[in-house]
Structures are given as C-alpha cells and as structure tokens.
Amino acid sequence: MHDTKHDRVRERPDPLQWGEDELLTLGEAAALLWPKGPLTETSLRTAVRDRVLPISKIAGKYLVTRRALRVLSECRPLDGAPEGAAAAGAGYLDDLRVIREMKERAKRTRGPNRTPCP
Known part of the structure; x- marks a missing residue:
C-alpha cells in the first residue's frame, strides 16, 4: 500500500520549490522542513495550541x-523572563555590572565597625 499522506512533499522535496504563501498541512510542513526532526506534526500542533504558530483552518484541517x-525560528525571551539584562540583550556583562553596584552599595551602608558579609 502506498502512503499518499506526503505525496506533494515527495514531488517537491526542496522547500524553495514551494511558494512562501502556499498552503501545507502540518504533516507536510514537518516532512518538508524538518524531514529528520527536530519538529514533527505533533510539535506543530502543540505550537498551534500554544498560539505560537499562526494557521488557517479550512474544512477542519490546520494549514x-x-x-x-x-x-518558530525566532528566538525571544520566555514569558515571565526578567526584564533586566536578558531583555536588553546585554547578558552576563550587565549582570556583572549590577553585582558590582550591589557590592559597592553594601560597602557604603555597612560602615567602618561592621563585619563584612562573606
């Protein structure tokens, strides 16, 4: 028995053979763009459920x-991520700056007769 589920992808296996706005089923999209993973039809359905992947729903089919x-290829902070350095893109260098500032503030407020914190 011949599997016809992804015949269109077998006929045009190169993603560049498909138009930017040509409709694909989620299974076809996974087979075309990620034939050996990491994403599958199930992964794409999860992205639809999580409202990450925009789709068209026609006759009960997700396209x-x-x-x-x-x-799905855009990297962005996770919901609930802190606003500071990660959001600004400064990363660990900004974190180090903030730590230095905190240590300086602690030194100023400790006073001369207080034991330093470990």
Missing part, C-alpha cells in the same frame, strides 16, 4: 505557510 512557519 500553514512557509512564511508563517518562520515564527
């Missing part, structure tokens, strides 16, 4: 485009 799938 997606290559253009819409680009959102």
Whole structure:
C-alpha cells in the first residue's frame, strides 16, 4: 500500500520549490522542513495550541505557510523572563555590572565597625 499522506512533499522535496504563501498541512510542513526532526506534526500542533504558530483552518484541517512557519525560528525571551539584562540583550556583562553596584552599595551602608558579609 502506498502512503499518499506526503505525496506533494515527495514531488517537491526542496522547500524553495514551494511558494512562501502556499498552503501545507502540518504533516507536510514537518516532512518538508524538518524531514529528520527536530519538529514533527505533533510539535506543530502543540505550537498551534500554544498560539505560537499562526494557521488557517479550512474544512477542519490546520494549514500553514512557509512564511508563517518562520515564527518558530525566532528566538525571544520566555514569558515571565526578567526584564533586566536578558531583555536588553546585554547578558552576563550587565549582570556583572549590577553585582558590582550591589557590592559597592553594601560597602557604603555597612560602615567602618561592621563585619563584612562573606
């Protein structure tokens, strides 16, 4: 028995053979763009459920485009991530600056007769 589920992908296995706005089922999208992983049809369904992946729903089928799938490649902070250095993109250097400032403030408020913190 021949599996016809991804025949369109077998006929055009190169993603560049597909238009940016050409509709694909989630299974076709996974087979086309991630044939050996890491994403699968189930992964894409999870992204739809989590409202991360924009889709069209026609006749009960979830359909997606290559253009819409680009959102899965964008790196962004997780919800609830701290606003400071990670949001500004400064990373650990900004964290080190904040730590130095905290230590300086602690020295100023400790006074000459207080035992330093370990």
